[in-house]
Amino acid sequence: MKIELNNNKVFFNIDQIQKEIHPIWLRERVRDEEFLDKNNDQRLFDPSFIDNITIINAKINNDMLELTFGDGVTSKFDINKLKSEFLDSENFSNTAKIMFWDSSLKNNPTYKFKEKFYESREMYNLLKSFYEYGYVILKNVPTKNNYIVDFANSIGSIRPTNFGEFFNVRSVPDPNDLAYTSLALSPHTDNPYRKPVPCIQLLHCIENEVSGGFSTLVDGFKVATHMKEHNPKYFEILTKTKVKFKFIDKDVVLENKGELIELDEKNNLKQIRFNTRLDYVPLLEKNQLDIYYKARKEISKLYNSEKFRIKFKLMPGDIMMVDNHRLLHGRTAYDTNEGKRFLQGCYIDHDSSEGKLRHLKRKFNL
Numbered sequence: 001m002k003i004e005l006n007n008n009k010v011f012f013n014i015d016q017i018q019k020e021i022h023p024i025w026l027r028e029r030v031r032d033e034e035f036l037d038k039n040n041d042q043r044l045f046d047p048s049f050i051d052n053i054t055i056i057n058a059k060i061n062n063d064m065l066e067l068t069f070g071d072g073v074t075s076k077f078d079i080n081k082l083k084s085e086f087l088d089s090e091n092f093s094n095t096a097k098i099m100f101w102d103s104s105l106k107n108n109p110t111y112k113f114k115e116k117f118y119e120s121r122e123m124y125n126l127l128k129s130f131y132e133y134g135y136v137i138l139k140n141v142p143t144k145n146n147y148i149v150d151f152a153n154s155i156g157s158i159r160p161t162n163f164g165e166f167f168n169v170r171s172v173p174d175p176n177d178l179a180y181t182s183l184a185l186s187p188h189t190d191n192p193y194r195k196p197v198p199c200i201q202l203l204h205c206i207e208n209e210v211s212g213g214f215s216t217l218v219d220g221f222k223v224a225t226h227m228k229e230h231n232p233k234y235f236e237i238l239t240k241t242k243v244k245f246k247f248i249d250k251d252v253v254l255e256n257k258g259e260l261i262e263l264d265e266k267n268n269l270k271q272i273r274f275n276t277r278l279d280y281v282p283l284l285e286k287n288q289l290d291i292y293y294k295a296r297k298e299i300s301k302l303y304n305s306e307k308f309r310i311k312f313k314l315m316p317g318d319i320m321m322v323d324n325h326r327l328l329h330g331r332t333a334y335d336t337n338e339g340k341r342f343l344q345g346c347y348i349d350h351d352s353s354e355g356k357l358r359h360l361k362r363k364f365n366l
């Protein structure tokens with residue numbers, strides 16, 4: 001990709017196709033002192049008032065583009081920065097290579113907690129792995145005084161819910177959620193009834209004395225890709241049907257809608273929802289529902305199959321960080337008579353982890 005000039009017009013040239021860059025697009029990127037607050041990178045002018053601006057002088061000097069605009073403003077632009085914006089290289093798919101996985105995955109992406117971890121290069125590596133695999137495990141994290149809250153707030157900001165700032169996962173009498181029993185939990189995504197759906201679940205193992213209670217994970221994007229290849233009709237209906245999810249207890253009624261497989265505007269996988277204890281499909285035509293129910297059954301079978309599910313035991317001090325928009329999680333049953341099993345959990349949003357990753361990338365010049 002190249003930046004080219006012709007008659008005081010600026011062009012970008014990709015694969016021999018030359019397109020003019022709008023002068024306002026360049027003018028609003030002027031970074032000189034009087035136009036941009038260096039402390040926060042916010043504009044000191046309002047570009048929405050600019051109209052019909054022209055470029056009256058343009059030249060390229062090494063990697064710098066020098067422009068004088070019709071309003072008298074002269075500024076220099078780093079061509080490499082302009083290029084990275086064209087190529088959208090700030091996008092995470094370029095920072096972390098997303099790897100879909102199934103049960104053939106050999107090792108969990110695992111890191112070790114240490115002093116000053118949050119500002120370290122290892123933290124950068126951890127977040128990068130998180131975007132690649134959709135989960136990471138961090139070992140040796142302090143287990144006292146609800147440390148999960150400090151952990152979450154050191155990446156970004158904790159996302160409180162009606163379960164509180166964090167929740168304790170152990171078996172209790174009369175639970176308001178099956179998580180608080182010793183029953184097996186089949187692979188699911190958390191809280192699809194919230195608006196917005198929590199992005200990342202953090203689970204911190206405080207005690208685990210039982211022989212069961214293994215954690216399970218499934219890469220929902222891998223399963224969705226498998227379904228798209230093997231059963232496009234099922235894939236289609238799961239990407240087109242908005243399902244309602246509901247949570248009810250004595251204090252609140254939460255509802256949200258979404259597809260079991262949500263795609264973005266470019267038809268890439270965006271978000272997985274799966275929680276068959278809480279889902280209510282709309283009353284579609286019977287033949288449509290017929291396909292929908294077959295598709296849900298099929299994807300449930302895939303999510304629960306040994307082919308896609310990994311299983312491991314969390315040890316005291318381990319924090320598991322799971323992308324709740326991509327992965328499904330669950331656990332095997334355990335026997336409360338064998339001892340204690342106690343985990344603490346909370347949610348953070350993707351802007352926390354993405355913001356931290358960008359910050360560390362900038363800090364270490366990566």
Ligand SMILES: [Fe+2]
Pocket residue numbers: 179188189190329
């Ligand atoms: Fe859960």
